[in-house]
Amino acid sequence: MAEFELLEELSPVEKREFIAACTPRRFRRRDIVCHEGDPGDCVHLILSGRYVVRITTPLGNSATLTILGPGEMFGEQALLSPEARRTATIVAVTDGETLTLNRTQLERLRREHPQVERFLTTSLAAQVRRLSAAVLEALYLPVETRVLRRLAHLADVYGDGDGKPAVIQLTQEDLASMAGTTRATANKVLRELEDRGVVRLGRGSVLVLDRARLPRRRA
Incomplete structure (x- = not known):
C-alpha cells in the first residue's frame, strides 16, 4: 500500500481506523474522476495510478496543473463545507485505485479519535504551502x-x-x-x-x- 505522509502523525490504531473508514475506488485509463465545478463530496488518497489535474482558464482553454501519483491526495476542500465544489477536473492517465473519505466518515472518526483532526489541519497546511510555492515559482524563477x-x-x-x-x-x-x-x-x-x-x-x-x-x- 502507498505510504501517505499526511497520516504519519496518527497513531497506528488511528491510521488503521482511518484506512478502514475509507471506500476503495478503481479507475481505468482516461476515466474522469471528477469534473471542475462538481460537488466536492470526498477526498481521494491515491493508492496506485497517475492522475492529471486540469483547470479551465479565464479564456476558456484547458490548462494542465500537475500530475499526482501514489501517496498523494486531492479534494481536501471537500471536507470543509457541504457547498464545496471541485476546483479542477481530475482524469486517470493510467489504471489506478484511490481510497475515498467523505465528510460523514471524517466526522465519525473525529468523534471517536480526536487526534484525526490533525489529518485535516495538516493536509490543508500542506495545500497552502504547495500553492504558495507555485506562486513564488511562477513569479520569480x-x-x-x-x-x-x-x-x-x-x-x-x-x-x-x-x-x-x-x-x-x-x-x-x-x-x-x-x-x-x-x-x-x-x-x-x-x-x-x-x-x-x-x-x-x-x-x-x-x-x-x-x-x-x-x-x-x-x-
Missing part, C-alpha cells in the same frame, strides 16, 4: 528552471523509487502548461537535455535516463 522542476516532479511520479529510468507518458504541451510556458520553450529545454543524455524523447512520452541530473522536487 526562469522558465527553463520551471520546466526542469516539473520534469523532476514527473520523474518522481512516474518512477518506481529505485533510480531507474522513468517513462513519463505526457505530451510536451502538457509539460509546457504545467511550467506556465509555451510548447516551443519546453521543447527547447527537452532537446538540450536530450543532447546531454539526460532524457530521450518519444512520441507522447519522455524517458528520463538520469534523474540525478534534474533538480530535486520542492513543490
Whole structure:
C-alpha cells in the first residue's frame, strides 16, 4: 500500500481506523474522476495510478496543473463545507485505485479519535504551502528552471523509487502548461537535455535516463 505522509502523525490504531473508514475506488485509463465545478463530496488518497489535474482558464482553454501519483491526495476542500465544489477536473492517465473519505466518515472518526483532526489541519497546511510555492515559482524563477522542476516532479511520479529510468507518458504541451510556458520553450529545454543524455524523447512520452541530473522536487 502507498505510504501517505499526511497520516504519519496518527497513531497506528488511528491510521488503521482511518484506512478502514475509507471506500476503495478503481479507475481505468482516461476515466474522469471528477469534473471542475462538481460537488466536492470526498477526498481521494491515491493508492496506485497517475492522475492529471486540469483547470479551465479565464479564456476558456484547458490548462494542465500537475500530475499526482501514489501517496498523494486531492479534494481536501471537500471536507470543509457541504457547498464545496471541485476546483479542477481530475482524469486517470493510467489504471489506478484511490481510497475515498467523505465528510460523514471524517466526522465519525473525529468523534471517536480526536487526534484525526490533525489529518485535516495538516493536509490543508500542506495545500497552502504547495500553492504558495507555485506562486513564488511562477513569479520569480526562469522558465527553463520551471520546466526542469516539473520534469523532476514527473520523474518522481512516474518512477518506481529505485533510480531507474522513468517513462513519463505526457505530451510536451502538457509539460509546457504545467511550467506556465509555451510548447516551443519546453521543447527547447527537452532537446538540450536530450543532447546531454539526460532524457530521450518519444512520441507522447519522455524517458528520463538520469534523474540525478534534474533538480530535486520542492513543490
